[in-house]
Amino acid sequence: MAEQKLKGKKVAILAADMFERVELEEPRKALEEAGAMTEVVSIHDGEIQGFDHFDPANKIKVDKTVEEVSPDDYDALLIPGGVGNPDQLRGDENAVDFVRDFAAAQKPMAVICHGPWMLVESGVVRGRRVTSWPTLQTDIRNAGGEWVDEEVVVDGNIVTSRKPDDIPAFNREMLRIFSGERVPA
Secondary structure (H helix, E strand, O other), X not given: OOOOOOOOOEEEEEOOXXXXXXXXXXXXHXXXXXOOEEEEEEOOOOEEEXXXXXXXXXXXXXXXXXXXXXXXXXXXXXXXXXOHHHHHHHOOHHHHHHHHHHHHXXXXXXXXXXXXXXXXXXXXXXXXXXXXXXXXXXXXXXXXXXXXXXXXXXXXXXXXXXXXXXXXXXXXXXXXXXXXXXXXX
C-alpha cells in the first residue's frame, strides 16, 4: 500500500471538456493512492469529455462547479492539460478567479501541458519559472514568466510539466509539494 502522505488532504481538479485524459487520470490516481480526496471542479455540472490527444476518450463526472467552491475548501489544486480544456477554463471568469485566489492563498498547484494557460490568464505566471507544452512558451514569456524546456519544474508552490511523458516526474513532485514539503531556497 502506498504511503498515505496526503491523508486528510483535499485536492481540487480544475477541468473542462477536452481535458487530456491521462493528465487527469494518472495524477488523480497518484493523489488518491497517497490518501488525498479529490474533486473534479468544472465550469458546468454533469460530465466532462476527456480526450486522448485529438480523439474523444471517456467522460468523467463533475463533482462541483467552480461557482460552488472556494480555495478555502481545498488544500491543493491540479490543472490537467489538453488543448481545449484550459482554453475553455480561461474564458470563464469564475475559473480564472479560482486559480488567482488559490495563488493568493499560497496553496500548492500542479499544472501540466496546456494547463499553464490558466496561470497566464490569472496573472499567476508573472515572475515564475515554469514549463508547459512548447507552444505556450510565447504566451508565458509575454505574461512575465520564465519558460524552460524541462521535464518538471518546481517554483515555490507551483509544479509544472510539459506533456504526458513527464507524468512520472510530475506526480513525484506534485506529491512532494502537496504533502507540505518545502523546496530548498
